[in-house]
Amino acid sequence: MAQYEMTLFWIAVACYGIAAICYIFGLLARKEALFNCALSIVVVGFCGNLGSVVLRWIAGGVPPFIAISESLASGVLIAVFVFLIAQFVVRNLEAAGVLVMPVCFILLGWAGTLMKGIGSTMPPALQSTWLWTHIFAATIGFSCVLFAAALGFLFLLKENQSGGVYEKLPGLQRLDELGYRFISGGFVFLGLMMVSGALWSNQVKGNYWNWDPVEVWSLISWLVYGIYLHLRITMGWRNRRLAIYALSAVVVMIISYWGIPFVSENFHTGFRIEH
Incomplete structure (x- = not known):
């Protein structure tokens, strides 16, 4: 197999x-x-x-x-x-x-x-319903913000190009609105990821927050997208500035989601399955 x-x-x-x-x-x-x-x-x-x-x-x-x-x-x-x-x-x-x-x-x-x-074998620490919620929310959240970054990229391309495939892309306002919706969804799922992770941590270690690098970077990522929403809803940002922001923010998300767990020994890497 x-x-x-x-x-x-x-x-x-x-x-x-x-x-x-x-x-x-x-x-x-x-x-x-x-x-x-x-x-x-x-x-x-x-x-x-x-x-x-x-x-x-x-x-x-x-x-x-x-x-x-x-x-x-x-x-x-x-x-x-x-x-x-x-x-x-x-x-x-x-x-x-x-x-x-x-x-x-x-x-x-x-x-x-x-x-x-x-x-x-699966360590007892990973035998939790909260693990499934945590992983599901993390993957959906990442997928949403990655697609939002792609929409931001298309916005920047369409803004400066015309003809051919660019004409068939949705309008600039539509791309901006779709990016906002995907980031809003990603923000919710990333929040669920942190809440379920905290409950899982409490179940295993007796406390909700340990300040390990993955937790800190997850919080940073969530705040980065919270700032995006604040800039759009409260400050009135639209279009090009938010497209650039979405592209930059997804880099932080990739570092948080995979880069930090790869280089840091912490709660998350400490309970890996033995092969």
């Missing part, structure tokens, strides 16, 4: 990489046909990504999001799922793949370099 899992995993990596190239060249050449081709490739990659995650879960009998490589693979899976759903809910957003798919390709490829054996 491990062989099938890894085959599907690398198929997903390859598909995401090819799709990313198609999206980029589609934008540069202003060829909508390349976007359509890329979307089909993303669907194939998503199926491979999903299959590898499911097979790993079945083989190990434990949730496939405990090790950093598993967290990356599962997080990318949800991000691509949100991207695909958005394609069918909102028309003419194919070009969002120009940002979403390169990020997903890099993160999933990184996961492949970190992949280890399948976990066989």
Whole structure:
């Protein structure tokens, strides 16, 4: 089963990489046909990504999001799922793949370099309902703000370009509004991530907040998006400034979500499954 899992995993990596190239060249050449081709490739990659995650879960009998490589693979899976759903809910957003798919390709490829054996036991600290809520909220929150960053990128492109695929993009006001909605959703889910994480921490360690680096950076990320909402709702910011803000903020989110757990030994990394 491990062989099938890894085959599907690398198929997903390859598909995401090819799709990313198609999206980029589609934008540069202003060829909508390349976007359509890329979307089909993303669907194939998503199926491979999903299959590898499911097979790993079945083989190990434990949730496939405990090790950093598993967290990356599962997080990318949800991000691509949100991207695909958005394609069918909102028309003419194919070009969002120009940002979403390169990020997903890099993160999933990184996961492949970190992949280890399948976990066989689950520590008591991870056997909590709050863990599921925590992971679900974190992945949905990240997916929302990543897509919002892609919308911000499209806003900046459409503002300075015309003709071809740019004409088919939603209007600037529509892109601005969609970015706001996705960040609002991401803000709610990131808040749920922190609350469920605090309850989980109290269940395991007897206190709600430990000031470990992941907790601190999660709070920073949440506040960054809280500031975005404050700037829009209270200060009246719109359009270009918020598009740039959304692009910058997602970098903080990526560092918080995967970078800090990778380099820091703390509560989160201290309870990894032994392989």
